[in-house]
Amino acid sequence: MHTHTNPTAGAVRRPSGLSMFYILVFAWAWGVGLLFAVAAEPMVRIFGEVSLGNPLVFVTVWSPTILAFAVTAVHGGRAGLRDLMGRIFRWRFPLRWYLVATFGIAGVALGARFLQAFLLQTPPPPVWDVPRWPEFAVAGLAMLVLDPGPIGEDPGWRGFALPRMLDRFNPTLAALLLGVIWAVWHLPAFLFSGMPQSSLPLGWFCVSMVSVTVLMAWVTINARGAVIPAILMHWAFNRFSDLSQDGAMYAALAYAGAALAVILGTRGSLGYRRA
Template sequence: MKKQARFPYQFFVVAFAWSWLVWLPLVLASVGILPIGKDLLSALTVPAIIVGAFGPAAGTFYCLKTYHAKGAIRQYLRGLLDFRLGWRAWLLPILVLGGSTWIAWMLPELWGEPRVDMLLPSLWAFPPYVLFTILLGGGQEELGWRGYILDPMEARLGAWLGNLVLGVIWACWHLPLYFIQGSTQTFMPFAGFVLQTIGYSWFHAYVRQASGKRTWAGLISHGWANAFVPLFPTVVMVAGAAQPRYWIWVSLTFVIGLMTMALSGTRLQRRMRHLAASSAK
C-alpha cells in the first residue's frame, strides 16, 4: 500500500461528518428540537450510535481510495484476515484493562461507597457481549483510529505526542453523545473522558505495536475495554453523582497508558542499540 504523499486530514473530516450527522437527529430530539417520542428515541439510540461509530472506518476507506495506489482497499481488507497478533495483544487487554476496571469498581467500597451491581443479566451474557463490543460496540472505531490514522499521526508528531493528540481528538469525536438521552457519556465528566481516551490511545497503540501493527489488535483491545464496563460498572447512572469509581478508572487508564508507552520506548531503544552493536561487528 503506497504511503500517502501528504497528511490525510480528510480522514478526520469524513470521520466526524459521518458520525455527527448520524447522531445529530438524536441530539436534536434529546434537546426537544426534533419531535421524536421518548419511546422511539430510546429504540433508535443504540442502533444510531453503532452506525455512527463507523465514522472512522468511513474516513479510512475514503483516504485509501483518495491518497493511495489502486488496490489499497483490497490490501487493507486482506490485513483484516490476519489474526497472528501474538500473546501480548491477545492477553494484555484482558488482564490489564480487566484488572484496572475491577479495581476502580471495588476500591470505593473500602471507604463505604455502596456496590454498583453488574449491568449484564448474567455472567453467561459476557462472552457474546465481548464479541459484540469488538465488532459493533466500539471496536469498529479501530478500523480508523489505530487501523489507519495512527501511523500518519506518529510519523508527523512522534509516538507520545501523536497518540496524545489522537486521544484528545477521539474524545471530541464523542461530544454529540453527551447530549443524547440514554447515552452513558451523559454521566461521564468530559475532563475525565479526555484523560481516559488519552490513556487508551497510548495503551491501544502499544498493543497494536506488539501485534506487528495488525488492525485486529486495536479492535480486540478496544472491544475488551468497553466489554468490562457493564461487568464492573464504574459509572453511576444518576445525574450529578460524584462518580468516584469513574475518576479512579480514568486515572488508572491514564497511568497505564503512560507506563505502556514508556515500556514501548525502552524496548525500542534496546532494539536500536542491539542493531547498532550488530552493525559495528
C-alpha cells in the same frame, strides 16, 4: 522490550488523506448531532430517538471505518486498500498481545473498581461469582457484535489514522493527539440522554480515552500494525470499566497510570521504530 517497525513503511511514503479523514469524520458525527439538536422533531420522527439502536446513530458510530475505506480508495488506490485490509484482518502476531488487549485492560479496569469499592465501602464487581461466568461470557461476546464502537471505529482510528500519525509525530505524541481527537469526536454523544456518554463525567471520560488510546497504540504497534488488539481492548474497556459519576475518577487514574508506565517503559517509543 522489543521494538517493531511499521510493517507498511518503506522507501515510498504512504499516501495520506489524514486531513480529509478527520474533516469528514467530524462533519459526519457532529453534523448528525447538530441535526438532532436543531431539528429534533423531524429527525426523531424519521429515525427515532437518539440511541445506539437508532439506525442513523449506529451508522454514524461506524463512520470512522466507513470513511477510512473511502479516503484510502481516493488517496491510496488498490495498494492503500490492501494495506488497510491487511491491518484489519491481520491475526498472526504473538499471543501475549491478545492477552494484554483483553485480560490486561480488564485487570486495570477491575483493579480500579476494587479500589473504589474498598475506599467507598461499596459492593465490588461480581467477578468471583463463578456460577455467573457463562452468563458474563455470553453477554460479553454478544456485545462485541452489538456494540458498534470497537468494530465500527477502530479500523478507522487505529488502522487508518494511527499509522499516518506515526509518519508525522513521535509515537507518544501521535497517540496522545489521536486520543484527544477521539475524545473530542465523542462530544455530541454527551448532549443526548439516550447515549451511554450522557451520564458520564466529561473530564474523567476524556482522561480515560486519551490514556486508553496510548495503550491501544502500544498493542497495535507491537502486533505488527494489526487492528484486532485495539478492537479487543476497546471491547474490554467498554465491558469492564466503571465510568459513572462514582467510578470515573478511579478508572481514569488507573488508565492514566498504565499509559504512563508504558510510555516510561518504552522510553516513549511504544515499541515503534522507523524503518
